[in-house]
Amino acid sequence: MDAIQPVPRTLLRDRAYASIRDAIVSGEIEPGAVVRDADLAEQLGLSRAPVREAFARLVDEGLLESKPQSYTRVTRVVAADVRDAAAVVGAMHELVTRVAVPRLFAADIEAMREANECFAAAVGSGDVDAALHADDELHDVLVRVSGNHAAAATITRYTPLIRRLERRRFGEGGNCRSAGLHDQLIEACAAGDVDEAVRVTAEIWRGLEGLADPD
Incomplete structure (x- = not known):
């Protein structure tokens, strides 16, 4: 003992x-x-x-x-808070993407592809938990490879505010991000195209800011 x-x-x-x-x-x-x-x-x-x-x-x-x-x-889910959080988290993802893309290995790209396959399957079956987990797995590759701990901490802190609204919209029959945009991101990463990868990342997070727009 x-x-x-x-x-x-x-x-x-x-x-x-x-x-x-x-x-x-x-x-x-x-x-x-x-x-x-x-x-x-x-x-x-x-x-x-x-x-x-x-x-x-x-x-x-x-x-x-x-x-x-x-x-x-x-706390209640407040649209302005979600928009603010999505803007901050999106900016951090753009930052880590710009740093990470030149550092990616083939195994990293494959990990992103596998995560997106899981994501698409989960969205198709309506499994919100699996979809959001796979989404995290995909983007976490870029966060990890970037090595930016401050950006990682900011993402960890503010993502839960966004997740609450994503879950609600998913439950109402809405979609939960886009496997197609993920495909574009992965292809840009595989090609080493930093500017395109950052552009697609920005588009993904603009969509999340839009979740908080009034219906």
């Missing part, structure tokens, strides 16, 4: 954060719902401390709002 080490506190905090964030993004915890650290700590099998730390991070990222000594609740 001496070989078993305590789980670092930061891992408990991160576990709580990821679980609560994902429940908010998926709609399992609905917009406007009041959340309590004691209840979630019990569900997660954690103490209240890491859940409180996760709450603070989620408030900072715009997924929770809190009034001291009163409530903590899930």
Whole structure:
């Protein structure tokens, strides 16, 4: 038993954060719902401390709002916030694309192709979870290859705000990004065409900003 080490506190905090964030993004915890650290700590099998730390991070990222000594609740999906987040995340993706394209290997291109095949299949079957996961896998290739940790952190921070609206629109029968645009992006990357890859990336993210436009 001496070989078993305590789980670092930061891992408990991160576990709580990821679980609560994902429940908010998926709609399992609905917009406007009041959340309590004691209840979630019990569900997660954690103490209240890491859940409180996760709450603070989620408030900072715009997924929770809190009034001291009163409530903590899930924020509503606000179109202006989604547009702002999509603009910022899109700019970061354009940046990493410009840096990554000249550094891509054949294996990276193949990983993007495989992710897009999974994406197209998931969209076709109406599996929003698989579609968004595959979309992340595709774009994460460029983020990883770019090596820009600041851009990666910004993307991680603001993407969940966009995902909530994407999920809603997908559930209403709308499409969830475009496998065709992904194909264009992949071909530009394979050809080493930086300007075209950045152009297509910008088009993809303009479409996401458009999700927040009034119907």
